[in-house]
Amino acid sequence: MNFASDNWAGAHESIAQRLLAASAGFASAYGTGDLDKKVEARFCEVFEREVSVFFVATGTAANSLALASVQRPGGITFCHSEAHVIEDECGAPEFFSGSARLVAVPGASGKIDPARLSSKIADFPEDAVHHGRASAVTITQATEIGTVYTLPEIGEISAIAKKRNLALHMDGARFANALVALGATPAETTWKRxxxxxxxxxxxxGCWCAEAIVFFHPDQAKEMPFIRKRAAQLFSKSRFIAAQFDAYFDNDLWLDLARHANSMADGLRGGIGASNTARLAWPTASNEVFAVVTKGAARTAEHRGATFYEWPIPAATPDLVDDNETLIRLVTSFATTKADVDGFLKCLAA
Amino acid sequence: MNFASDNWAGAHESIAQRLLAASAGFASAYGTGDLDKKVEARFCEVFEREVSVFFVATGTAANSLALASVQRPGGITFCHSEAHVIEDECGAPEFFSGSARLVAVPGASGKIDPARLSSKIADFPEDAVHHGRASAVTITQATEIGTVYTLPEIGEISAIAKKRNLALHMDGARFANALVALGATPAETTWKRxxxxxxxxxxxxGCWCAEAIVFFHPDQAKEMPFIRKRAAQLFSKSRFIAAQFDAYFDNDLWLDLARHANSMADGLRGGIGASNTARLAWPTASNEVFAVVTKGAARTAEHRGATFYEWPIPAATPDLVDDNETLIRLVTSFATTKADVDGFLKCLAA
Amino acid sequence: MNFASDNWAGAHESIAQRLLAASAGFASAYGTGDLDKKVEARFCEVFEREVSVFFVATGTAANSLALASVQRPGGITFCHSEAHVIEDECGAPEFFSGSARLVAVPGASGKIDPARLSSKIADFPEDAVHHGRASAVTITQATEIGTVYTLPEIGEISAIAKKRNLALHMDGARFANALVALGATPAETTWKRxxxxxxxxxxxxGCWCAEAIVFFHPDQAKEMPFIRKRAAQLFSKSRFIAAQFDAYFDNDLWLDLARHANSMADGLRGGIGASNTARLAWPTASNEVFAVVTKGAARTAEHRGATFYEWPIPAATPDLVDDNETLIRLVTSFATTKADVDGFLKCLAA
Amino acid sequence: MNFASDNWAGAHESIAQRLLAASAGFASAYGTGDLDKKVEARFCEVFEREVSVFFVATGTAANSLALASVQRPGGITFCHSEAHVIEDECGAPEFFSGSARLVAVPGASGKIDPARLSSKIADFPEDAVHHGRASAVTITQATEIGTVYTLPEIGEISAIAKKRNLALHMDGARFANALVALGATPAETTWKRxxxxxxxxxxxxGCWCAEAIVFFHPDQAKEMPFIRKRAAQLFSKSRFIAAQFDAYFDNDLWLDLARHANSMADGLRGGIGASNTARLAWPTASNEVFAVVTKGAARTAEHRGATFYEWPIPAATPDLVDDNETLIRLVTSFATTKADVDGFLKCLAA
Known part of the structure; x- marks a missing residue:
């Protein structure tokens, strides 16, 4: 009953086996091998257009280098107040872009509020040298609190960004979960918006370590080979990333894994909604569930072997929990089983 | 017959299998899991003292973050003129240390000349604010051209560095190969010098991707958790690095693999030394062999399936090759076979 | 009737003359001359203790390099939401400190609210590698909106900072105006708090260009000579800054100039308070006055030659002005005359 | 008899007086005032084309920000081995360009050797991601050792740079001295080459503090307002720089001052050439003279009140001085008098 995080899981067997299979033989290094090229082609198919793909080591690297590629001196990137880039990356996005600033934009449900975004952008007129320059917007899909931007919502953010010629970045650490929740294609969810x-x-x-920056306009990626190398993010044995993605895309494994994780979260959502000792803190659509549970129920669950994080009460909703309650986060993954879900729900009922 | 580079090889089977075995189950993320802790303890055993260990994604990251941890404003790091840090890392060491400068020190056999080092350091008096400040020295073991610093040579460099209170870093991308060549212990080769x-x-x-920064004085590593995270080098599923090192150290696999690679290089050295169409360009002791071969022999070898790089003629020895000769580099690894070596030597004889 | 900004004024005659007098003769460069040393000694007298002093070119440089000197990887500096460092320096503080982040803390009257500061600092536990590290607090004295921290208020902020071992920086772009408003000594207002x-x-x-970073604990300034030089802020003919400060301190000219400026602002405050067409937007104590005036009165004043900026309505007080009103900022300086003040007040009455 | 450096002199009286005259009245800040605009127009006249001009605080800032404006990730700037940017700026050029590397190119007489430059550039092929990218070339005019690039020499360097599309920067800390030595116009010496x-x-x-970055192609300067502000180099009372340049250009004062300084150096060169106790170390053409003098003569001169620096023996000419000799540098300026020169020559003869 481990709901701590999807990065506490290991690797899906198909991916681990593919990696094993790729361990033999020689391949040219630094992303120039045949498997790298094959996987790059797969990315083009998945996104239904020519894209430029850069493997990196971590999600933080993907976000930071993508944003660095569009920064200018004094640049400003707009993100949600609870975005991973501003909360959990120790300043990496600023570091890699030579000190560009992140400006937080509030918004309900973990999503940037379009009106607030417009207003924040307006604080930075084109040539106001003292304030800095609006350069980019980043949104997280699925969001850090388990919600998902709808396609029109993405389009609305995008339209605001384009008006000022700002680059639009999507942090897709849980991209597959969002896709499955939306029932939309990768293309519809990204460049088409x-x-x-x-x-x-x-x-x-479900991968060990497989992160990629995808540029939908390859001509905007010209600096990236150098940005990535200078960032110490160019793997020599690059095929060990490629092999993971190769298995990941095969027969839509990635979507199946996300579908499974979301479905496990659905189970939690259903059970919690029907529970007497717990309730959903807010609606979520992906593989994260936030619940208000009685402290007693939380202790019981832990005692019976459940692992999860208690979560800080959002500043906007200080009255979310009573004195005898606590807010918890439950994350599912490819490795979550129905038995885990049922077991946890039983703890709540106990 | 692939001698292109040791990073063209895949992963040794024991390591790949250990990774597979580690793919199941849950483990706490970001380096806090049990396997991470076990492997850290192994590092302490291997080095016969308490050390601080930080896994990172690439050798460039290891070098850059280690050097960043000891930099000061206007800092200078002294390295060999042909060092990987100055030749092949696209400015990463400077980038991560906030623009510290690398100053190249010449020296025969790919090793820093101690007298030249002293002289270069003397160009930067303690309080000369215009010049910048001597901060660190880095040496590569084994060197980029296949040679190995002897223990007294390391001690001599170290004594010069200590006189000015400079940190001493060792780039051990091929550390195991050097150890085996020296017949020395990890401790003797590092902190004891x-x-x-x-x-x-x-x-x-023989690993997929397993690089670590080892601090021999843990109190000097206090900033490293933040330096690493800010550098986007903290893996969430850190155990996939730990698992590789776990297998790597088991039963001294790492030394066996290096011994094998060096022994394959010995075979090349012997055969080339006895050849009519080739000669050793300079003596090497690890898993790299540099040879002057006739252009005809090089073409024949390629035609028969050998892979290797032709190498630029070092500036210090412009007359190294005749018009009908070329300089080539041959690198062996755990994956090199005796058949590869014999096959290549036959090409030369043909 | 120029109330646009105190940096629209030129140089006070005593300062300009002293500069002229210092133009002859030779002096050793880069801050090592006799006049530099004399002025450094004056700083020690003014602050009643040994201090380290570094001349720089701009207030932005002073703030940025002071903060850079106490930053650590992933460091966070807390400032007021309307602080100059976060609003008007184009990312310079972050740039010079290798991407440290500024975190805005709200507070009434342009001053950091102590409870909000404590709460924000608490968001960054000591070893939370993902969030970044609390490193420094900066306050502006006098504030950007004309108010002044009382001595106990400074002490309260300081106590909060010290509890977490954070450095406390004061942006004293209008330090003299604050001193005069408080009737406090330089020592009382700074290191004693x-x-x-x-x-x-x-x-x-009243200077042309005279900015200095003052360290109250000289051992904390050891890196500064290199930080300043690397920042391209070390003047060769440093005496032209020294000469200005020399005149500035003579016979407490600096306090007289600030007293004059504040007194001119007092005149404006008095007249506006008594006016029918204007009112004070909020109380101020230094040389800045913020007034709500009818649009008609504003136009009349401009028409009669007054220069000032209309100011954005603070987000916290959206109802500050009616439809036919506007918010304006009036800044006085050594160069403001009683005639300017009277003239402006007459415009309002017209 | 002060020959220590031209930055030991104060300000020429015309410049100091103009500054005094500009001290009264109000002017809009941050480079937007009338005097700023007038001086910018003067720069266009001086250079016979539309140029973009940016005032900064120091020569180090001018060099660093100019180079920063053309850097790319992993960028390389080629400079002479003895260039001020690599010898005396504490890493500022690298710092401001986000860690771009300076690569030293040797050359006789303090000038980059064109063949060596071509060869060094060739070490960085266009797409070699590991090595970094050739981005710019910088030359110093007059050079750090008193020599002057001829117009054809500038053209030759320029042609090499253009072949690889590298920006060409000129460090004109002593630009006027070079112009006068060449008898060439500003345009001929710069953009026309x-x-x-x-x-x-x-x-x-002869100025207190007056440095400017001049872009000959204003469209290449679009990022500069932000680069300069972020670098804390935008003066609020910008007119105090403008006023200096205003006087500097009036009636070609700047060329007269340089002519005077060069002529004083001519006096030194003539006297030293005819001396028994001294000889010219190498030919110079601007306001710097390098002489080998007997240690006795050096001591005598110092004893009689002469100030100058002894200089390190260039590595390329280790036999430049005998045991009883020393190498000295003599710098003249607008403030040097014929009496100083004659006095010094008398010391040598003593």
Missing amino acids: GVDMLSFGGTKN | GVDMLSFGGTKN | GVDMLSFGGTKN | GVDMLSFGGTKN
């Missing part, structure tokens, strides 16, 4: 760059995360969805 | 930090490379010696 | 570093501004108070 | 950016130095030639 004006997304310029995607951090395509495989790690949380 | 005054090395402060080691880039401990596993990738070139 | 726990301030570690001060950006000591002379430019807005 | 392919120079893209010039660090135009006034400080060493």
Whole structure:
């Protein structure tokens, strides 16, 4: 009953086996091998257009280097107040872009509020040398709190960004979970809505370590080989990333894994909604569930072997929990089983 | 007959299998899991003292972050003129240390000349604010051209560095190959000779991706958790690095693999030394062999399936090759077979 | 009737003359001349303790380099939401500190709210590698909106900072105006209240270009000579800054100039308070006055030759002005005359 | 008899007086005032084309920001081995360009050797991601050792740079001295020979503090307002720089001052050439003279009040001085008098 995080899981067997199979033989290094090229071609198919793909080591690297590629001196990137880039990356996005600033934009449900975004952007007129320059917008899909931007919502953010010629980046650490929740294609969710760059995360969805930056306009990626190398993110034995993605895409494994994780989360959502000792803190659509549970129920669950994080109460909703309650986060993954879900729900009922 | 580079090889089977075995189950993320802790303890055993260990994604990251941890504003790091850090890392060491400068020191056999080092350091008096400040020295073991610093040579460099209170870093991308060539222990080769930090490379010696920065004085590593995270080098599923090192150290696999690679290089050295169409360009002791071969022999070898790089003629020895000769580099690894070596030597004889 | 900004004024005659007098003769460069040393000694007298002083070119440089000197990887500096460092320096503070982040803390009257500061700092636990590290707090004295921290208020901020071992910086672009408003000594206002570093501004108070970073604990300034030189802020003919400060301190000219400026602002405050067409937007104590005036009165004043900026309505007080009103900022300086003040007040009455 | 450096002199009286005259009245800040605009127009006249001009605080800032404006990730700037940017700026050029590397190119007489430049550039093929990318070339005019590039020499360097599309920067800390030595116009010496950016130095030639970056192709300067502000180099009371340049250009004062300084150096060169106790170390053409003098003569001169620096023996000419000799540098300026020169020559004869 481990719901701590999708990055506590290991690797899906198909991916681990593919990696094993790729361990023999010689391949040219630094991303120039045949498997790398094959996987790059797969990315083009998946996104239904020519894209430029850059493997990197971590989601933080994907976000940071993507944003670095569009920064200018004094540049500003707009993100949600609870975005991973501003909360959990120790300043990496600023570091890699030579000190560009992140400006937080509030918004309900973990999503940037379009009106607030417009207003924040307006604080940075084109030539106001003292304030800095609006350069990019980044959104997280699925969001850090388990919600998912709808396609029109993405389009709305995109339209605001384009008006000021800002690059639009999507942090897709849980991209597959969002796709499955939306029932939309990768293309529809990204470049067809004006997304310029995607951090395509495989790690949380069953890979060991498989992250890629996808540029939907390859001519905007010209600096990236140098940005990546200078960032110490160019793997020599690059095929060990490629092999993971190769298995990941085969027969839509990636979507199956995400579908499974989301479905396990659905189970949790259903059970919690029907529970007397717990309730959903807010609606979520992907593989994260946030629940208000009685402290007693939380302790019981832990006592019976459940692992999860208690979560800080969002500043916007200080009255979310009573004195005898606590907010918890439950994350599912490819490795979550129905038995885990049922077991946990039983703890709540106990 | 692939002698292109040790990073063209895949992963040794024991390591790949261990990774597969580690793919199941849940483990806490970001380096806090049990396997991470076990492997850290192994590093302490291997080096016969308490050390601080930080896994990172690439050798470039290991070098850059180690050097960044000891930089000061206007800092200078002294390295050999042909060092990987100055030749092949696209400015990463400077980037991560906030623009510290690398100053090249010449020296025969790919090793820093101690007298030249002293002289270069003397160009930067303690308080000369215009010039910048001597901060660190880095040496590569084994060197980029296949030679190996002897223990007294390391001690001599170290003594010069200590006189000015400079940190001493060792780039150990091929550390195991050097150890085996010297017949020395990890401790004797590093902290017992005054090395402060080691880039401990596993990738070139049979791992997929296993690089670690080892600090021999843990109190000097206090900033490293933040330096690493800010550098986007903290893996979430850190155990996939730990698992590789776990297998790497078991039963001294790492030394066996290096011994094998060096022995294959010995075979090449012997055969080339006895050849009519080739000669050793300079003596080497690890898993790299540099040979002057006739252009005809080189073409024949390629035609018969050998893979290797032709190498630029070192500036110091412009007359190294005749018009009908070329300089080539041959690198062996755990994956090199005796058949490869024999096959290549036959090409030369043809 | 120029109330646009104190940096629209030129140089006070005593300062300009002293500069002229210093133009002859030779002096050793880069801050090593006799006049530099004399002025450094004056700083020690002014602050009643040994201090380290570094001249720089701009207030932005003073703030940025002071903060850079106490940053650590992933470091966070807390500032007021309307602080100059976060609003008007185009990312310079982050740039010079290798991407440290500024975190805005709200507070009434342009001053950091102590409870909000404590709460924000608590968001960054000591070893939370993902969030970044609390490193420094900066306050502006006088504030950007004309108010002044009282001595106990400084002490309260300081106590909070010290609890977490954060450096405390004071942006003193209008330090003299604050001193005069408080009737306090330089020492009382700074190190006796726990301030570690001060950006000591002379430019807005009658100098051409005279800014200094003052360290109250000289051992904390050891890196500064290199930080300043690397930042291209070390003047060769450093005496032209020294000469300005020399005149600035003579016979307490600096305090007289600030007293004059504040007194002119008092005149404006009095007249506006008594006016029918204007009112004070909020109380101020230094040389800045913010007034709500009818649009008609504003146009009349401009028409009669008054220069000032209309100011954005603070987000916290959206109802500050009616439809037929506007918010304006009036800044006085050494160069403001009683005739300017009277003239402006007459415009309002017209 | 002060020959220590041209930055030991103060300010020429005309410049100091103009500054005094400009001290009264109000002017809009941050480079937007009338005097700023007038001086910018003067730069266009001086250079016979539309140029973009940016005032900064120091020569180091001018060089660093000019080079930063043309850097790319992993960028390389080629400079002479003895260039100020690599010898005396504490890493500022690298710092401001996000860690771009300076690569030293040797050459006789303080000038880049064109063949060596071509060869060094060739070490960095266009797409070699590991090595970094050739981005810019910088030359110093007059050079750090008193020599001057001829117009054809500039053209030759420029042609090499253009072949690889590298920006060409000129460090003109002593630009006026070079112009006068060449008898060439500003235009002929710069953009007509392919120079893209010039660090135009006034400080060493009679100003207090007057440095400007001149872009000969204004469309290449679009990022500069932000680069400069972020670098903390945008003066609020910008007119105090403008006023200096205003006087500097009036009636060609700048050329007269340089002519005077060069002529004083001519006096030294003549006297030293005819001396028994001294000889010219190498030919120079501007306001710097390098002489080998007997240690006795050096001591005598110092004893009689002469100030100058002893200079390190260039590595390329280790036999330049005998045991009883020393190498000295003599720098003249607008403030040097014929009496100083004659006095010094008398010391040598004593």
